[in-house]
Amino acid sequence: MKKSTFLITAIFALILQSVNAQIERIEPPFWWSGMQHSELELMVYGENIAELSPKIDGIEILEVKKTENPNYLFITLDTQGQEPQKFKIVFEKNGKRKFSKNYELKERRPESAQRKGFDSSDMIYLIMPDRFANGDTSNDNHKDVVEKVNRDHQGGRHGGDIQGIIDYLDYIESLGATAIWSTPMNEDNDSTYSYHTYAQSDVYKIDPRYGTNEDYKRLSQELHKRSMKLIMDYVVNHWGITHWMMDDLPTYDWIHQFPGYGQTNYRMSTQMDPNASEIDAYYCMDGWFVSTMPDLNQKNPLALNYLIQNAIWWIEYADLDGFRVDTYSYNDKQGVAKWTKSIMDEYPNFNIVGEVWMHDQAQIAYWQKDSKIAAIQDYNSHLPSVMDFTLHDALSATFQVEEPSWDKGMIQVYENFVNDFLYPDIDNILVFAENHDTQRINQIYNSIEDYKLIMTLLGTIRGIPQLYYGSEIGMKGDKAKGDGDIRRDFPGGWETDTHNAFFAQGRTATENAYFDVTSKIFNWRKTATAIHNGKTTQYIPENDVYVYFRYNDNQTVMVVINNSKEEQTLELGRFKENLQDAKSAKEILSSSEISLGETLNIAGKASYILEIL
Template sequence: MDCSRHIASEIDDSSIGGKHLTSNYMLSLALIFLFCAVGPSGFSQAPVFSKIDPPNWWTELPDPVLLVQGEHLQGTQFSIKNSDTTIDLVRTSPNGHWAFLKLDIKSAKPGSFLLEARNSAGATSIPYALTTREKPAADPRGFSSQDAMYLIMTDRFADGDPDNNRQPGMTYDRNDPHAWHGGDLRGIQQHLDYLQDLGVTTVWITPVDQNRETDSYHGYGTTDMYKVDEHFGTLADLTALANDLHARGMKLVLDIVPNHVGPAHPWVEDSPTPDWFHGTKAQHRLAQGNFRALMDPNASSRDRKDVLDGWFVDLLPDMNQENPLVAQYLIQNTIWWVQETSADGLRLDTFPYVGRQFWHDFHAKLITIFPHLTTVGEVFNGTFAMPPMLNSFFAGGAVRSGGTTDIDTGLYTPFDYPFFSVIRDVTVRNAPMTGLANLFRQDSMYPHPDRLVTLLGSHDTKRFMSEPGATPEKLLLAFGILLTARGTPVIYSGDEIGMAGGEDPDNRRDFPGGFEPEESSANAFLSARRSTDEANVHNAVKRLLAVRNSVKALQLGKQQLVQSDEDTIAYVRGLNLEHGCAAGQDRVLVLANKSDTTRKLTIDMNETAMEDCTRSKLLLGDKHSVQISSHSISANVAPLGLTVVQLR
């Protein structure tokens, strides 16, 4: 049959001959189309494989669901050759571009097998690998309050391989703050000596997924969730970085983005299922940062959906985690990255914008496989109005209401963005130090306040040194509190040398010394090449980290607030704070002064965690100013200064 001529004739007859477009007639026409597509004896073209997610798997892990991308997959029979693995077809897309295949690997042995697809026009096959999972040596160790974390935006830190800077269709221009600048995974690995010498124990890197867009250097607009972006290097580069960190006793935190993908992702124009996203490119909600709607039982469904179903910045397609296939894909993808890299922890992007049920299932599955893996969730809507009551709603370890359902997210900890706001308020906005005390008084809202990841800033905020009124001395006071207070501190790359930077993208300037040519310019990786201001801040932060890393009370201790006023605050860190020094536990007293004059602080130790302490050892501050008696301790604290005393 000449299909094109026959169809044209039928359509022409319908308009010229006066045929009515009845349902029976339209069905007949559809059958002609189908006959022409597959031919009189079946399909006209054999199936084609172009991609499988995940690209490989491990025998000891849960059964995977493969997302197969290709052509002519509808109506196709799938089978497995050379393996005890069995397969169940879950579904295929009507256009034949996608198929979901559930594997049963319980009886499978490690090795490669052939996945075959066959229709009447022919067959195709592709190899697939199941390997033995390396454990327990390669299991994640998890980050905790014992660590000092360091945030690196990979593209802006160091260029270790200039050959990968220019990628087809991508803009590489170090003078353009929105373009790719060349930082990569090898660049990070080449400067681990610098980080270790500083006192960093854990490195958090921004997402490494492929981002094939001209201005997606930051990594948050993925176009392939199973590839390392070519600008950053290869999967081998990522595993080499992880291995080097682990060999040094350090840890790796990966940045995971289950909320959305980039606008250039192939799914946007051709989705595996009709409801793969919340909405479509043409019609979708704009994501709102009204997180209160998620905890308010009186909030409307509309307000909750504006948070959970909206497209972030009206651009990034929002994944529909309520679709079980989407949830399976996202959880499986995270398992794959952790297993491939032996990453120790995860930073979870845009945490409140994803439903609580997904997070509960996500953590339940991952912790079953990786018992020591820890996660930190980004609870931040771009404002300074993030009270602990709201932030704590997302913490794991407590069942909280999400609309009409009580669910524990399972999250190890959220970031402490309330601390970020308050520490800037008291150091550069002339707010009273009692504001910090009031923040600490609300720690009871968290199941685990000691886990909170505290920060002075991040790649999403203006740099501390670009705040009006900021000075290196105020920055160091903020660092002093950050590195002695409860929680897991994170340092945004460059803050340790006092880098400036306004709003995004100015806050993402290149780290000095990480890019060629550097022979005639500053190089903050080398002590001899730092400016005086850079050296002063760097050396002070290094001293603070050395103290923190050597004193268990500052890493693992609880916190007791003992005094605060307009300009000063005093708190104690230690184990078993309900008892004094008589219990045999050391105590660490931290005294901070934000005024421009020296303040003498006298603390009554009776009925505090310092009761019965009789000996002192100065860790930071003026060694001649500390005096301890049987009931009190006093010290002169310098302007914009910090005094830290170990008590026994």
């Protein structure tokens, strides 16, 4: 009797083992009821799974697609009108049931579809999680990923994680930030340089060295408790060479093949150049960013829908407030427009900012939603926001100019804003002095005076300001020494650090000076409606002094930036169209009241933010 029981148990275990081996993945792993994207396309992966036929009681299967790879099935379900529920997908062969797999439609959060994304009232704090703070040392190394922690290696894993960000949310909030943009956190299983996480190996899984999917959701929840927002860095253009699909692609053309590797020419201008050769445009869009990042083919409908569903899944799962999209203008431009529109159709008030790293305003503006420039070519990206790289270029040079000329000095900043007419939505544009790919601004300018001028500008111009972690304490980094140097560890984020800049008492006097000016500007900005959505009037710089006004019906702000080393005297009669009969103003940086008479003196390398009384 005992032998018989043992035999039955063993057979049953073997059957279960066989069933589990048959299906290795179903993606998305679950979905939600009440979604506009109600035609859900499940990617089912398992050995010879295409030999089987799926059946579901109570939910219509609209289509079953097979590819040249028998290890994949794509099953399209109609979830329209379906209530939250768990159900079984039964897999049959020749009409006989082989096994079943559980699946779930979850209940959506109330008003999920109407979530409000980040906007011009926000200040975004950009973090590289591996370099910010190590809140959980137990996940520094993990059995499922190759690269282990080596803080001595500039390009290695240093151990920063999600818990580290959560631990210092009070610090980030005190700085005046209202949103966090973290560089990607999905698994990157490269053997080296995996810390930046742009070469992802599993797009449904948080890298275990950062934490778990639940930890990422908890970060979102902790931010929302503070009325702050979470922006995910999403990569549509490519995955990593270690992505699990690379060992067994669903279709040959899931990625761009030449065959195999072919590198992009990085010439994004071919995307809109009416004179571009076909081969140049082809290599821009279809070429791989680098040899370790296979280029995804958004012309393939299965691949495109996989990316659309993955993006929506993360928004719904983690309750996200926005995307920053890496290398946006390297994508197949029709495919990425469909991806973007699908997300915005699902979440009309969401926001997505695309990295369009170009050096011409017309070429950047081409990529913003409803661009009149792009409309000439019958193109609409549907992308709400773009990044103001031309302003970044100006900020990297302007404050080094000692002898201003016709086209050098503060005039470079002025001229950047002259071209605002090119953008269909100038308030919804990301403005920044630096990010994780550029030279550190405090490396360019070894002066807190110049830093104050830059922060004054970023805190008061149109658009959405973004600050790169560590700049607020004067952190430097030289890109010429490698990307790792501009991505240094934040001091105090590791238990062994002897210097902790997360707290005022741990910062040096210089670090506190940087922090205080940053905090003062951006905490004031939180309620400055004229800065969020007001109009701008700018005046041609004189003696390298730049003056502009931001104003609406309720508030007028005068900004004065003196890039000259000498004290300057302004004749205020020149600004009467904005000052009207104003007699005084509150100066935000000094918290003092300033009389507005016939003239205004301003010290060399100084700035005023004047809230007109």
